[in-house]
Amino acid sequence: MALRIGFDLDGVLADMETALVREAEKLFGPGVVRQRGQQAKAGPASMSDLVPEEVSDDSPLRHDLQLTARQRRQLWRHVQAIDRFWESLDEMEPGIVARLEALTTERRWEIIFLTRRPATAGPPAQLQSQRWLEARGFRLPSVYVVTSSRGLIASALTLDLVVDDTPENCVDVAADSKARTIAIFRHPELPPPPSLQTMGIHLVKSTGECLDLLLDIDASLQQQPGAVERLMRNLGLKQSANA
Ligand SMILES: [Mg+2]
Secondary structure (H helix, E strand, O other): OOOEEEEEOEOOOEOHHHHHHHHHHHHHOHHHOEEOOOOOOOOOOEHHHOOOHHHOOOOEOOEEOOOOHHHHHHHHHHHHOOOOHHHHOOEOOOOHHHHHHHHHHHHOOEEEEEEOOOOOOOOOHHHHHHHHHHHOOOOOOOEEEOOOOHHHHHHHOOOOEEEEOOHHHHHHHHHHOOOEEEEEOOOOOOOOOHHHHOOOOEEEOOHHHHHHHHHHHHHHHHHOOOHHHHHHHHOOOOOOOOO
């Protein structure tokens, strides 16, 4: 069987954070943002420190900052006015989209990209996202702009695995679907959020490591049906709720 995998975009494949930080520095000056220091603090700033409540989530940031509510609204208004903002982002890890495309073709995976991106100036967020993926080497990408629970979507689409960097999305998928959840947590110096250490969610430090893991899962699946269940159990990945 072909693995059916849901991939989040921002923080997994696309670097929205760096683009937002760049725009914040344009608006408020370079002093507003620092690269995170080595010393571990209580925890990283989260997306909710950078953008307004209606578009934010609890994904941890690599930069240290805390904008005021007024600055967050100002930044977001500014970003929404940028033509094709979603097409302008860098990759999280250079070449990661092309590598995903190569593995998808070779292993015959079925991929759907899931994103909560709001509209900005220019084409709809869905089309900007498709163009972004195509420009980096993923042909004919299926992109779904999520407006409700990711868990319900993963369940309705009968996905085998979902990859995300936002803890609340990972918990949502683990709770509401049979899909296994791979959480990308890029802060080796910090303990992962407690919510990610429950429900069989598997943590990786990078998208590259995630692709390695997907290859392992795929290889086991090809060798012997049933092996994948054992492998996932060994990896601490969630078992099907009704299995
Ligand atoms: Mg994300």
